[in-house]
Amino acid sequence: MDHGWASLLTAALAMLLLRATGLALAWRLPPSHPAIAWAAAVSEAALAAWVVLALVSPGSWPVMVRLIGVGAGLAAFLLSGRLLLPGMAAGLSALWAADTFLRWTEVFAP
Amino acid sequence: MHPATRQGATEALGAHTIAMAATFIAFGVATREAGFSLGWGLTSSAAIYGMAGQMVLLGAQPGAGTAAVAGAIMANARFMPMAAALAPLVRGPLAPFCVPFVAITPWAAAMRNLPGLPAPDRARWFLGFALTVWTIGLITTAIGYALAGSLSSGVLRLLLMVNVFYFALMIAAGLSRGGPWRASLGGALAAPLALLLPAGTPPAWGLLAAALIGGTAAFLLRRR
Numbered sequence: 001m002d003h004g005w006a007s008l009l010t011a012a013l014a015m016l017l018l019r020a021t022g023l024a025l026a027w028r029l030p031p032s033h034p035a036i037a038w039a040a041a042v043s044e045a046a047l048a049a050w051v052v053l054a055l056v057s058p059g060s061w062p063v064m065v066r067l068i069g070v071g072a073g074l075a076a077f078l079l080s081g082r083l084l085l086p087g088m089a090a091g092l093s094a095l096w097a098a099d100t101f102l103r104w105t106e107v108f109a110p
Numbered sequence: 111m112h113p114a115t116r117q118g119a120t121e122a123l124g125a126h127t128i129a130m131a132a133t134f135i136a137f138g139v140a141t142r143e144a145g146f147s148l149g150w151g152l153t154s155s156a157a158i159y160g161m162a163g164q165m166v167l168l169g170a171q172p173g174a175g176t177a178a179v180a181g182a183i184m185a186n187a188r189f190m191p192m193a194a195a196l197a198p199l200v201r202g203p204l205a206p207f208c209v210p211f212v213a214i215t216p217w218a219a220a221m222r223n224l225p226g227l228p229a230p231d232r233a234r235w236f237l238g239f240a241l242t243v244w245t246i247g248l249i250t251t252a253i254g255y256a257l258a259g260s261l262s263s264g265v266l267r268l269l270l271m272v273n274v275f276y277f278a279l280m281i282a283a284g285l286s287r288g289g290p291w292r293a294s295l296g297g298a299l300a301a302p303l304a305l306l307l308p309a310g311t312p313p314a315w316g317l318l319a320a321a322l323i324g325g326t327a328a329f330l331l332r333r334r
Contacts (some may be wrong), residue, residue: 005196006166007175011182012157015189019152019212023205037332039136040195040221042325044290045297046188047218048281049320052301053313054274066274073275076281082286084279086123089328091275092268 061095067100069095111238118238121223124217129276130215130243131250131288133161136139136269137168139261144168148255155251159213159244160186161273163313185314188321192217196236199224203234211240222287241291248250292332295322 022039029036055066073091080086134155141151146168158164163182170178193212199220200208216239220269224232224322246314261269284292300323 004150004167004170005169007178007182008150008154008158010175011167011179012153014179015158015160015163015186016210017195018183018186018189022190022212023197023209025190027201027205029198035147036195036198036330038326038329039191040295041290041293041329041332042321043188043192043195043217044221044293045300045325045328046279046317046321047214048190048294048297049301049304050279050322051274051278053317054297054304055278055302055306057313061271062132062289066271069271070275070278073279077279078286082115082283084276084283085128087279087282088125088128088275088314089274091279092272095271096268097273098287099131100175 061099062102064094065098069097112231112234114227114234115238118235118240119242120238121219122239122242125276126215126239126280127218127246129273132269132272134247134250135254135257136266137164138163138251138256139258139266140165140168140254141251142258144196148252150249151251151255155247155312156244157210158182158186159210159247160189162186164316166314173248181312181314184312184318187314187318192326196220200233200236201232202230205235207237208233208240211237211244213240214277215243216240218277218284222284224281240282290328292328293325296328296331297321298324300324302325 026036026039055070056063059066069091072094073087076090077087078082134145137155138151141148141154143148144216149247152293154164154167158167162185166181166185167174167178189212192214193209195207196212196217216236219239220236285294297320299319304313304320307316307319
């Protein structure tokens with residue numbers, strides 16, 4: 001797949017430029033500079049937006065199942081004293097359980 | 111090894127490792143199923159090092175190389191503001207070495223941990239953390255490539271959700287420490303706008319628009 005290699009190497013160079021440009025633009029700015037604060041806000045917003053879209057966009061898991069999973073994960077995270085691993089384990093378990101329950105009810109629905 | 115580098119590497123293990131491993135195993139599987147070589151997959155994980163862009167390139171049709179590169183750049187355009195936000199924290203002679211590792215997992219961890227570290231240790235901590243998760247990304251890409259065909263679709267679907275839950279919890283962890291709640295809330299509220307874009311618009315545009323609108327609104331509200 002030659003086309004794949006050409007695209008990959010071009011994109012890899014572009015990624016390096018994106019990262020280096022961001023670093024270079026902010027190189028001489030103090031941490032309190034408005035441009036830094038704006039860049040941080042946009043980046044944090046991108047992360048939150050990505051998570052929300054992953055939870056509510058059409059995908060391989062029903063939206064309700066995904067919301068139950070993330071809700072269980074957040075609850076376990078808070079109850080465990082803000083530990084990530086118990087939160088992830090609880091969230092994934094709840095996701096799997098909710099999906100299994102949903103399929104089970106569909107099978108036995110009248 | 112410098113103590114700060116070792117501390118970063120140690121802190122990368124655990125939830126961060128699991129989230130990275132799950133995503134890159136799924137990518138390794140997808141790489142093989144799409145007919146690409148292991149070398150291609152490893153190069154993608156090493157040099158693109160941003161799953162959204164990696165998936166765009168993986169799904170590109172033959173002859174659509176330019177569109178694939180443009181799509182990957184759009185999907186990973188957030189690397190530029192992320193690098194700018196990180197710059198003041200890693201400033202110094204080691205900063206150029208941090209450039210290739212600006213990606214969502216090390217960045218999110220760095221923004222939450224670096225402010226609490228002495229300034230001379232920050233770049234070393236970042237390199238320890240970032241090199242660890244980057245290496246795990248490469249190893250698990252190879253593992254996923256080897257496992258392709260032997261994982262059930264249920265397991266693959268579960269692997270793809272690990273990162274979503276991981277970042278939801280990372281945001282919650284940041285907020286519980288008094289993190290940037292306005293920006294996170296702004297991004298979350300603006301996210302549904304991405305679903306309103308005309309059909310056929312690349313999803314990366316929607317994410318970029320939500321980030322710019324939500325992040326800029328949060329920034330302006332903070333400045334008032």
